[in-house]
Amino acid sequence: MSISDLYFNGEHKKEIGHFANIVKIAKADGKISEEEKALLIKTGKRLNISLEEFTAIINNPEKFPINPPISYDERIERLYRLTKMVLVDGEAALKEVKLLRKIAVGLHFSIDNAEKVCDEAIHLVMNDNNLEDFTSAIKKINLV
Template identity: 75%
Template sequence: MAISDLYSSGQHKQEIGHFANIVKIARADGKITDGEKELLIRAGKNLNITLEEFSLILNNPEKYPINPPINYDERIERLYRLTKMILIDGEAKLIEVALMRKIAVGLHFSIKRAEKICDEAIHLVANNNNLNDFINAIKKVDKD
């Protein structure tokens, strides 16, 4: 097995874990809206999730670990995508925010800062900040 195969496999496991987190957020309020379904389909394609994997993850997202990336910016980008899912229906429900905080800790953000980071993430996405602005703002909040 080539090194590239190992990396690809590890990368795909991270993508599956991230997709499972997005599904958990979408399902947190007990239903998946049409907007959430559209975002899940787009996210699945972007993360190279096969149709079979999509179905398995959609039915049982708890089965898949978070598998956070090592790169700090990539972890922030994952937080950005999760935040977009939370706000897809225009509001951040308490159950979704609570789950987001747990996932943020799983993405290796400090337990002490997870609440502040998630609150800022919601504020940034709600105000249509782009990914680059989001990354820079989250880095500032994570240092305070």
């Protein structure tokens, strides 16, 4: 196995973990809505999740660890994608917000700051901020 294969496999494991977190948020209220399903399919394709992996993750997302990226910008991008799932149906359900905060800690946002970061993330996505503006705003409130 070459170094590039190892890198790809490690990166793919991170993508699987990220997709599993998105699924957890989609399932937080006990069902996956049509909007959530459409976003899951789109996200699965973007992350190169195979049909077999997609099915396994949908059936048991808790089985897959978070595997956060090392890069701070990539962690913020993950937060952005997760927040999009929280709001895909037009509202931020309390169960989804609580889970988002828990996952944010898993993405290495501090326990003390996770609530503030997630509240700001929801506000930014609700106001249709793009990833660049979202990243800038999160960095301002999450002083590392």
